[in-house]
Amino acid sequence: MDMHMPSPGPQHEVLAKLAGHWAGPETMMPSPWSPEQQERHGVLRARMLEGFFLVSDYEQFDADGSLCFRGHGVYSWDPDAEEFVMYWFDSVGGPGGVSRGRFEGNQLTFEKTSPLGHHRYRYTFGHEETVFEMELSQDGLEWSALMEGRYRPV
Numbered sequence: 001m002d003m004h005m006p007s008p009g010p011q012h013e014v015l016a017k018l019a020g021h022w023a024g025p026e027t028m029m030p031s032p033w034s035p036e037q038q039e040r041h042g043v044l045r046a047r048m049l050e051g052f053f054l055v056s057d058y059e060q061f062d063a064d065g066s067l068c069f070r071g072h073g074v075y076s077w078d079p080d081a082e083e084f085v086m087y088w089f090d091s092v093g094g095p096g097g098v099s100r101g102r103f104e105g106n107q108l109t110f111e112k113t114s115p116l117g118h119h120r121y122r123y124t125f126g127h128e129e130t131v132f133e134m135e136l137s138q139d140g141l142e143w144s145a146l147m148e149g150r151y152r153p154v
Helices: 010-016
Strands: 021-026 037-051 053-061 067-078 083-090 097-103 107-114 117-125 130-137 144-153
Touching: 010 037, 010 053, 010 067, 010 083, 021 130, 083 107, 097 117
Parallel strands: none
Antiparallel strands: 021 037, 021 144, 037 053, 053 067, 067 083, 083 097, 097 107, 107 117, 117 130, 130 144
C-alpha cells in the first residue's frame, strides 16, 4: 500500500508570514464593552508546526504595562473547503470557535458568526509591518472597527 504523504503548499506559505516574534501598538475603538478609545500594546509569538499549522500565542498590555488579555490561535488550510481556518481561544472565556478565511492580494481575512453577531479578522501584510484589524457587525453588512494593531518583527 503506497500512501502519499501531503506536503505544505503555497497556502501554508501564507500562514508562515505570521510566524515569528511580533510586537506593536494597538488601538481599541469605542465599543459596547468600553466607551472610550484605548491604546494598548500587543505581542505575538507564532511558529509553524511541521509546515502545516501556525500556532500562535498573543498577549495584550494596557498603557501601564499590565497584561489585560491573552489568546491562543491555531491556523490551518482546509483543502476540502479550499479555505483557511482559524481556531481561537482567549482569556475572555468565550466559546472560542472556528473562523474561515481567504487570501486575496496581501490580505488574509477570516469571518465567523456567533451569538454576538458577525466577526471579521483581517491581516494585511506590508513590507515592514503587518496590520491586524478586527470588526464587528450585527447584520453582516455594516461593519464597525473594534481594534487595529500594527506589528513589526522583534
